[in-house]
């Protein structure tokens with residue numbers, strides 16, 4: 001079987017999977033598919049029928065959804081990023097699903113207003129409401145990180161990469177995390193990994 005192929009550009013949600021590939025040290029082909037145009041091309045729909053990035057092709061196997069791709073990559077090529085045992089695995093799913101259900105929709109509301117809406121049309125109420133709603137999950141995360149460096153304990157795992165990868169847009173929307181010091185410390189640790197920097201350089 002040849003190398004897996006990852007589609008997407010780092011300035012998008014594909015960053016999360018590019019980061020996973022870089023963290024694992026995976027040998028992979030990268031196709032710099034943009035979400036504007038490339039992803040909607042008919043030829044790409046056979047890779048991901050959603051016409052979205054990222055997508056992964058590994059031999060005959062095709063996979064979409066950044067978090068599913070990351071869990072597959074870790075399981076197949078980066079077992080050192082997985083904590084052992086059914087409970088640690090369940091916690092990995094917990095934080096991964098939590099990130100895309102409890103954080104991402106609120107973050108996206110702010111992204112849409114601050115990055116994709118003209119200043120004169122922005123709705124400050126939506127931004128303020130989403131910022132307020134983020135306080136609840138961030139308090140949970142802050143408490144979860146009170147006595148440990150990473151989500152599952154002392155070691156960085158794919159759970160950390162997945163969740164901090166989802167939260168990567170906080171910087172772009174200028175959402176401050178100082179009120180949650182454990183979250184801030186943990187995000188800094190995740191983003192200081194060399195793989196994070198190298199992923200940022202892949203196919204922008």
Ligand SMILES: N[C@@H](CCC(=O)N[C@@H](CS)C(=O)NCC(=O)O)C(=O)O
Pocket residue numbers: 012013014035036039040051052053054064065066067
């Ligand atoms: N839940 C998906 C979201 C993927 C997604 O929405 N990607 C955007 C780029 S950030 C995209 O490809 N948009 C193109 C489109 O919707 O036409 C994932 O995490 O993989």
